[in-house]
Amino acid sequence: MHTILTKKLARNLSGSFCLMKKFLFILFSFTLFTSFIVVVPDQSEEAAAKIKAIYIYNFTKYIEWPDAYKEGHFVIGFLGTNSALLNKLSEMALTKKVGSQTIEIRNIAAVAEADKFNIIYILADNSGQLTDVLTKVKKKSTLIVTDKPGLATKGAGINFVVVENKQKIELNKSNIEKYKLKIATTLVDMALPVN
Numbered sequence: 001m002h003t004i005l006t007k008k009l010a011r012n013l014s015g016s017f018c019l020m021k022k023f024l025f026i027l028f029s030f031t032l033f034t035s036f037i038v039v040v041p042d043q044s045e046e047a048a049a050k051i052k053a054i055y056i057y058n059f060t061k062y063i064e065w066p067d068a069y070k071e072g073h074f075v076i077g078f079l080g081t082n083s084a085l086l087n088k089l090s091e092m093a094l095t096k097k098v099g100s101q102t103i104e105i106r107n108i109a110a111v112a113e114a115d116k117f118n119i120i121y122i123l124a125d126n127s128g129q130l131t132d133v134l135t136k137v138k139k140k141s142t143l144i145v146t147d148k149p150g151l152a153t154k155g156a157g158i159n160f161v162v163v164e165n166k167q168k169i170e171l172n173k174s175n176i177e178k179y180k181l182k183i184a185t186t187l188v189d190m191a192l193p194v195n
Contacts, residue, residue, distance in 0.1 A: 049084035053092050060098045062187035066141050074101035079108045080123025117142050124148040141180045152194040170194045
């Protein structure tokens with residue numbers, strides 16, 4: 001009798017521990033997004049790149065791609081030049097996964113190369129190519145991420161902005177959903193809404 005009770009107690013504790021781990025992970029993710037990260041004006045390019053890489057990875061936890069995009073690698077395309085950010089994303093890809101998918105980072109030299117990507121990140125210097133990218137991925141399920149003011153109203157799903165020295169994100173829900181992507185209300189609530 002004592003052994004049976006001990007086993008039941010151990011199972012209950014094990015289940016409670018797993019729930020606690022999940023709760024702490026969700027709490028950490030929520031804290032990361034809701035507090036937003038303070039951007040110091042003289043912050044190094046590498047520190048800013050690390051912040052954006054963390055955000056990009058966390059987007060994958062709040063957005064769901066169609067089944068066809070859950071096979072093979074999870075591909076993040078990078079249009080523009082920012083070696084610090086490219087390095088941070090590449091480092092992240094070595095240790096992180098999206099579900100069971102290995103993350104692959106591809107530098108896109110030309111819009112014509114924007115084929116089947118889960119995410120395409122367009123740097124500010126290349127924001128003039130947003131319209132061409134949108135045309136190229138029109139029938140695909142690609143999240144478009146940018147980092148220049150106003151681009152969430154011009155087709156981007158998520159746009160990085162700095163407001164009061166804090167890194168924040170603008171989110172245009174309709175621009176995300178038209179690519180057959182499902183977005184968690186948690187991410188919608190954390191972002192600055194744009195229509």
